Amino acid sequence: MTATDHRSGFACLVGRPNAGKSTLTNALVGEKVAITSGRPQTTRHTIRGIVHRDDAQLVLVDTPGLHRPRTLLGERLNTLVRDTLAEVDVVVFCLPADQKVGPGDRFIASELAPLMTGRRRTPVVAAVTKSDTVGRAELAEQLLAVAALGEWDDVVPVSARDGFQVTELTDVLVRHLPEGPVLYPDGELTDEPEAVMVAELVREAALEGVRDELPHSLAVVVDEIVPRADGRVVDVRVNLFVERDSQKGIIIGRGGSRLREVGTRARTGIERLLGQKVFLDLHVKVAKDWQRDPKQLGRLGF
Structure with missing residues (x-):
C-alpha cells in the first residue's frame, strides 16, 4: 500500500449533554476509552480513541457536551470544545433518536455552521444516536428533522448498544479524512495518560446511582500510581473532591459502604487498564464551590 492509499486524521464528537457521544466513541474504537453515565455532562476531558484499519487511522476526540454554561467550569468546558473543533478534520454531531430536536441542538447547529462555510471548510456528519430505542417511523421522522437542522455532509442513524451502522459510520468518517500516514502505533487505543x-x-x-446534584460537583484527581517493590501490586491513591459536606456523605455512604462499592467497581477497570493487581486508596475531600473558583479549577486540572 502506498502512502496515498492511506487516510488518517481526527474526528470530534459533539452534541448536547447525554447525547451518547462517549458510548459511541467506545463502540467505534471497540474498547472502553471514555467513561459513560446516564447523567449529563459526564465527560470533562477530550478523550482520544483510535480506530485502526488497513486503509486508515481514525482518531476520535470525545468532548464535553456543548451547553449554555451556568458556572465558570461550564464556560471552560465549552471553550475546550470550541478549541477542539478548530483542529479536527471532520465533526460528528450527535443527536439522540429518542429526543426531539430542541433548543440545545439548534444552539450547537449554530456553533457548527461557520465550520461548514469558512475558508478551511470542515465536514460535519450528523449521527442520529440511540437508534435502537425507537421504531422505524419515529427514526424516519427524526432523520428528517435532523436533516432540516443544517446542511450536513452526511446523516447516519447509528446504535452503539447493538452495533447498528457503527461500521458504516466509520466508513463515512474515513472518507472525509485527508490522505496521510499512520499517526499512532498499531494496537494503541488511546493517547490519554494513565492517570x-x-x-x-x-x-x-x-457517579453510578447518585442523585442529580452530585455529577457536576465531583472532581477526581489521582495523587499517585506507584508499583510496589515486588512488582506484583500497584498502589493507586485517588482524591475525590466535592463542593459540600452533604455531598461527601453521599459519596462515602453509611459506615463507608458506598465508597467501598465505588472502589470495588473502579478497581476492576483500573486493573484491566494497568494489567496488574491494584490496591486502590480513595479519599473524599470538600473543595467548597470549586466550579466557580478559578484557583481551585486550576488545581483540579480545568
Missing part, C-alpha cells in the same frame, strides 16, 4: 484514565474510571464508578 487521566484512572481518574475517569473512579469518577464513573462514583
Whole structure:
C-alpha cells in the first residue's frame, strides 16, 4: 500500500449533554476509552480513541457536551470544545433518536455552521444516536428533522448498544479524512495518560446511582500510581473532591459502604487498564464551590 492509499486524521464528537457521544466513541474504537453515565455532562476531558484499519487511522476526540454554561467550569468546558473543533478534520454531531430536536441542538447547529462555510471548510456528519430505542417511523421522522437542522455532509442513524451502522459510520468518517500516514502505533487505543484514565474510571464508578446534584460537583484527581517493590501490586491513591459536606456523605455512604462499592467497581477497570493487581486508596475531600473558583479549577486540572 502506498502512502496515498492511506487516510488518517481526527474526528470530534459533539452534541448536547447525554447525547451518547462517549458510548459511541467506545463502540467505534471497540474498547472502553471514555467513561459513560446516564447523567449529563459526564465527560470533562477530550478523550482520544483510535480506530485502526488497513486503509486508515481514525482518531476520535470525545468532548464535553456543548451547553449554555451556568458556572465558570461550564464556560471552560465549552471553550475546550470550541478549541477542539478548530483542529479536527471532520465533526460528528450527535443527536439522540429518542429526543426531539430542541433548543440545545439548534444552539450547537449554530456553533457548527461557520465550520461548514469558512475558508478551511470542515465536514460535519450528523449521527442520529440511540437508534435502537425507537421504531422505524419515529427514526424516519427524526432523520428528517435532523436533516432540516443544517446542511450536513452526511446523516447516519447509528446504535452503539447493538452495533447498528457503527461500521458504516466509520466508513463515512474515513472518507472525509485527508490522505496521510499512520499517526499512532498499531494496537494503541488511546493517547490519554494513565492517570487521566484512572481518574475517569473512579469518577464513573462514583457517579453510578447518585442523585442529580452530585455529577457536576465531583472532581477526581489521582495523587499517585506507584508499583510496589515486588512488582506484583500497584498502589493507586485517588482524591475525590466535592463542593459540600452533604455531598461527601453521599459519596462515602453509611459506615463507608458506598465508597467501598465505588472502589470495588473502579478497581476492576483500573486493573484491566494497568494489567496488574491494584490496591486502590480513595479519599473524599470538600473543595467548597470549586466550579466557580478559578484557583481551585486550576488545581483540579480545568
